[in-house]
Amino acid sequence: MPVSTGTTALGTATVDLAAIAHNLRVLSDVAGVGVLAVVKAGGYGHGALPVARTLVDAGAVGLGVAHVGEAVALREGGIAAPVTAWLHTPDTDFESAIAADVDVAVSSSRQLDAVVAAAARRGETASVTVKVDTGMNRGGVAAPEWPAFVEAFGRAHAAGAVRLHGAMAHLACGDEPENPANDEQAAGLRAAVDDLRRIGAQPELVHLANTPAALTRPDLAFDAVRPGIGVYGLNPVPRHSTADLIPAMTLRTQVSLVKQVSAGSGISYGHTYRAPADTVVAVIPVGYADGVPRLLSGRLRVRINGRDFTGVGRICMDQFVVDLGPDGGGVVEGDEVTLFGTGADGGPTAREWADLTDTIDYEIVTGIGPRIARVYTGGGA
Ligand SMILES: *Cc1c(COP(=O)(O)O)cnc(C)c1O
Numbered sequence: 001m002p003v004s005t006g007t008t009a010l011g012t013a014t015v016d017l018a019a020i021a022h023n024l025r026v027l028s029d030v031a032g033v034g035v036l037a038v039v040k041a042g043g044y045g046h047g048a049l050p051v052a053r054t055l056v057d058a059g060a061v062g063l064g065v066a067h068v069g070e071a072v073a074l075r076e077g078g079i080a081a082p083v084t085a086w087l088h089t090p091d092t093d094f095e096s097a098i099a100a101d102v103d104v105a106v107s108s109s110r111q112l113d114a115v116v117a118a119a120a121r122r123g124e125t126a127s128v129t130v131k132v133d134t135g136m137n138r139g140g141v142a143a144p145e146w147p148a149f150v151e152a153f154g155r156a157h158a159a160g161a162v163r164l165h166g167a168m169a170h171l172a173c174g175d176e177p178e179n180p181a182n183d184e185q186a187a188g189l190r191a192a193v194d195d196l197r198r199i200g201a202q203p204e205l206v207h208l209a210n211t212p213a214a215l216t217r218p219d220l221a222f223d224a225v226r227p228g229i230g231v232y233g234l235n236p237v238p239r240h241s242t243a244d245l246i247p248a249m250t251l252r253t254q255v256s257l258v259k260q261v262s263a264g265s266g267i268s269y270g271h272t273y274r275a276p277a278d279t280v281v282a283v284i285p286v287g288y289a290d291g292v293p294r295l296l297s298g299r300l301r302v303r304i305n306g307r308d309f310t311g312v313g314r315i316c317m318d319q320f321v322v323d324l325g326p327d328g329g330g331v332v333e334g335d336e337v338t339l340f341g342t343g344a345d346g347g348p349t350a351r352e353w354a355d356l357t358d359t360i361d362y363e364i365v366t367g368i369g370p371r372i373a374r375v376y377t378g379g380g381a
Pocket residue numbers: 038040086170209210211212226227228229230
């Protein structure tokens with residue numbers, strides 16, 4: 001069932017929902033606690049709603065997103081499980097969050113005040129998670145603001161304006177399991193929870209660990225772990241963990257065009273590549289607008305009929321070219337092309353694209369564009 005923005009998708013991202021459910025169980029088993037699974041940014045490009053339904057069915061204790069709008073969209077899609085949103089601006093519509101029973105993670109007294117005011121307008125109690133900055137120095141209540149925040153929180157809590165759902169912090173160096181910053185950040189979260197308890201506010205769910213920490217530091221798991229990328233089967237710490245995660249997304253297209261090119265001909269913009277000999281090339285109809293990084297020009301491989309072929313010349317907005325060799329490799333127009341997948345068959349992976357372009361596979365999967373149809377297998381969603 002494609003969830004496409006048009007009827008002319010030339011590429012598909014097939015998402016294996018059974019792999020997503022499997023990965024959730026693996027993360028929970030390794031960490032020894034429940035999972036608050038992160039489905040921000042459209043489920044890391046996999047499609048937030050089908051992924052969210054799968055995760056809730058598979059036993060996730062909650063879902064996490066960045067924006068209130070993302071959380072409300074999950075509710076509108078029928079997700080009844082706890083959803084926490086943690087990134088706001090002064091314009092964020094907290095009333096819509098309270099109306100949808102979305103848990104709002106607050107990072108300052110200003111945000112708390114805005115949530116309290118929204119709760120008063122609605123005549124309801126807001127569900128709140130306290131996000132503590134224990135050393136990431138990004139989101140979360142900053143250390144110098146903490147005492148005043150606790151006081152303000154105590155007043156709002158005593159007045160029934162807020163109910164304390166959770167307490168959270170985010171690790172700066174979770175992908176370095178031995179980094180002492182992880183222990184310092186965990187200690188900071190413990191101290192913050194003690195401060196909240198002291199004013200009579202007991203968080204139901206304390207969470208710190210992202211995917212790399214969930215995989216390597218079960219001692220920092222608190223009540224739940226909060227992985228994103230691992231849910232999608234990508235392992236950010238392969239040197240430290242051999243957990244059996246299955247990449248959920250396979251990106252495919254079809255050969256658009258096959259043609260002969262003579263020796264010495266330049267291929268694609270700028271003629272940065274010239275065919276060293278007479279050869280046959282295939283046009284692959286996805287490009288950087290679809291999430292194939294232009295930096296992969298001349299460096300990516302694709303799988304066609306079980307064989308690898310190399311991209312040549314510049315990757316364009318909508319398409320790129322691969323060299324099929326002088327005999328054309330038996331490839332014909334319409335043949336299926338795998339751009340990346342699980343890698344189980346030795347084929348290309350999102351990780352390989354990330355390594356070749358000096359980034360992380362998070363950026364690869366979240367960058368798959370809106371012209372690519374999301375297709376779901378392996379589940380009821
Ligand atoms: C994105 C995010 C996560 C998930 O991180 P992964 O590295 O993908 O596991 C967890 N917590 C917060 C606050 C985040 O922003």
